[in-house]
Amino acid sequence: MARILVGVTGGIAAYKACTLVRLLVRAPHDVYPIVTEAAARFVAPETFFALARTTPRRDAYPHLERADLLVVAPLTANTLARLAHGLADDVLTEAALAHDGPVVVAPAMNVRMWQHAATQANAEILRQRGVVFVGPAEGELAEGEVGPGRMAEPEEIAEVVARELAGASPRASSSLAGRRVLVSAGGTREQLDAVRFLGNRSSGSMGVAVAEEARRRGAEVTLLAANLAVPVPTGVTVVETPTAADIEREALARADADVVIMAAAVADYRPAAPETAKRAKDGSSWTVELTPTTDVLAALGANRTDRQVLVGFAAESAGNGLERAREKKVAKSADLIVFNDIGRSDIGFDTAENEVVLVSNGAEQHIAKAPKRRIAAAVLDEVERIMATR
Numbered sequence: 355m356a357r358i359l360v361g362v363t364g365g366i367a368a369y370k371a372c373t374l375v376r377l378l379v380r381a382p383h384d385v386y387p388i389v390t391e392a393a394a395r396f397v398a399p400e401t402f403f404a405l406a407r408t409t410p411r412r413d414a415y416p417h418l419e420r421a422d423l424l425v426v427a428p429l430t431a432n433t434l435a436r437l438a439h440g441l442a443d444d445v446l447t448e449a450a451l452a453h454d455g456p457v458v459v460a461p462a463m464n465v466r467m468w469q470h471a472a473t474q475a476n477a478e479i480l481r482q483r484g485v486v487f488v489g490p491a492e493g494e495l496a497e498g499e500v501g502p503g504r505m506a507e508p509e510e511i512a513e514v515v516a517r518e519l520a521g522a523s524p525r526a527s528s529s530l531a532g533r534r535v536l537v538s539a540g541g542t543r544e545q546l547d548a549v550r551f552l553g554n555r556s557s558g559s560m561g562v563a564v565a566e567e568a569r570r571r572g573a574e575v576t577l578l579a580a581n582l583a584v585p586v587p588t589g590v591t592v593v594e595t596p597t598a599a600d601i602e603r604e605a606l607a608r609a610d611a612d613v614v615i616m617a618a619a620v621a622d623y624r625p626a627a628p629e630t631a632k633r634a635k636d637g638s639s640w641t642v643e644l645t646p647t648t649d650v651l652a653a654l655g656a657n658r659t660d661r662q663v664l665v666g667f668a669a670e671s672a673g674n675g676l677e678r679a680r681e682k683k684v685a686k687s688a689d690l691i692v693f694n695d696i697g698r699s700d701i702g703f704d705t706a707e708n709e710v711v712l713v714s715n716g717a718e719q720h721i722a723k724a725p726k727r728r729i730a731a732a733v734l735d736e737v738e739r740i741m742a743t744r
């Protein structure tokens with residue numbers, strides 16, 4: 355049995371949230387409804403509390419109700435925007451800010467509101483943060499228009515909730531207690547001149563998800579951050595490492611960590627002689643000589659102890675990617691390589707989801723497409739499995 359917060363926001367689909375609460379109670383879960391004022395115009399809060407077989411908390415801190423999962427169904431465009439931007443102007447958004455765990459949302463709104471660039475951008479912010487979306491479904495909307503905007507069916511939402519609860523590590527919050535975990539994330543930038551750099555498309559979201567999950571499991575986490583395009587997690591020591599040389603220096607200085615996870619896309623080459631001023635154009639071509647950088651993962655692997663768990667990522671676009679990932683594991687003395695097929699556009703760079711193969715000692719495990727938070731949990735499950743064999 356899990357403790358679930360069910361947020362209900364104002365929309366005609368609020369009546370379907372009654373069924374969702376019933377399904378979750380029957381699962382059985384311990385359900386606590388949080389009904390916004392706008393939702394109360396459609397269905398009385400008492401209905402939800404009666405279905406959840408509970409009563410409203412009367413103390414000053416209903417938003418600090420601890421829970422294993424938060425589900426918001428239906429989610430209006432307004433609350434979606436408030437969640438994306440961290441507003442805390444009612445009990446639901448306050449509870450969302452105080453909640454540290456999986457979040458499932460089922461948007462329901464007019465099709466044009468859903469398709470508006472502002473809503474899509476807000477939804478992307480939430481996805482990047484690991485929030486799982488169910489729907490909206492296509493179909494005829496209450497106002498007679500047709501398109502995506504209908505809330506997903508309660509049965510489908512309940513299924514996703516069950517899946518998320520199963521995916522959230524049961525050992526969370528203590529299984530890595532006392533362990534020092536070093537994670538690198540993002541993509542390095544190598545100076546070409548005073549304003550230009552050679553970089554790559556890594557946003558850092560995968561590495562950040564790993565750092566966050568390690569912290570959730572109680573580890574003492576240091577994040578080497580290379581130009582992150584995503585927010586840094588709380589409770590983690592962040593060291594800015596914008597270049598390959600920075601990552602090399604800071605990683606080697608912490609090479610005694612219990613677990614090292616090199617998720618950063620580290621440049622393999624840097625300009626041999628970066629210009630200190632901005633290069634002015636003169637109509638002729640510009641030839642830049644690149645020299646190799648240190649392979650940090652290989653350097654860590656060359657000096658590692660047997661007790662340490664060393665993890666690398668392999669971003670490959672060619673057909674023989676998996677084979678190359680296996681080779682990298684041996685060449686860099688890593689325990690685990692997370693193989694990522696970057697030839698596909700629906701996973702990996704710039705996307706909230708990923709699908710990987712964990713290439714470990716003797717075993718290869720395919721992790722189906724899932725939010726990066728879930729992939730991070732699978733990577734750390736494997737790290738813990740390796741640790742247990744030492």
Ligand code: CTP
Pocket residue numbers: 598616617618619620621622647648649650651652665666667668669670682
């Ligand atoms: N890596 C590193 N230092 C580098 C380059 C890569 O530590 N200078 C690490 C990455 O953090 C990642 C792993 O090595 O964990 C694999 O990186 P990838 O770029 O996929 O492979 P490379 O070894 O660089 O090989 P190639 O570019 O030829 O595929």
